[in-house]
């Protein structure tokens with residue numbers, strides 16, 4: 001038996017979070033170098049930026065997008081925009097490694113293969129956090145969210161359908177993929193302030209790729 005198989009037996013591959021929500025442990029680990037290379041290409045074409053919330057706060061997570069539509073925030077609100085408001089250009093095309101991974105992860109979690117139209121790329125430096133929120137700007141709420149973690153580990157907060165529901169705290173590591181849909185599609189979620197560290201592939205940061213069917 002190979003080491004990989006033994007490793008697979010030692011840790012359950014699919015960890016339930018809530019009804020309709022799972023973490024696929026290590027699902028993207030083998031392709032992480034290819035994913036990070038694609039992230040570098042995306043951020044070269046559409047540079048990372050700290051968006052401003054409708055309330056006027058600068059987000060600590062730096063963001064960019066690829067695909068047909070990108071999630072943006074400014075004083076006017078949150079929305080999906082087919083163009084990068086910083087440059088007026090279309091967002092870079094979604095790399096095929098991204099698209100394929102999102103489709104497979106949705107299926108592994110028990111959903112129909114996701115055909116994502118949007119990928120939000122989040123970069124966390126130490127101290128960056130994302131407060132509890134729902135992903136509800138997408139037109140298609142039947143499709144699940146597929147969320148890929150790369151680089152430094154983080155504490156994922158996964159709550160219920162009310163902001164006041166106490167969230168579960170789940171450690172997300174390099175290569176883990178969280179999928180939530182169905183009864184969990186509008187669950188509140190967030191990320192605790194990132195702890196400092198050094199990751200062999202990603203350095204002093206965490207990347208998160210969130211795939212959505214935005215429109």
Ligand code: SIN
Pocket residue numbers: 120122130147149156189190191208210
């Ligand atoms: C998000 O909710 O957009 C990102 C979640 C994460 O960074 O894991």
Ligand code: FE2
Pocket residue numbers: 133134135189
């Ligand atoms: Fe989110």
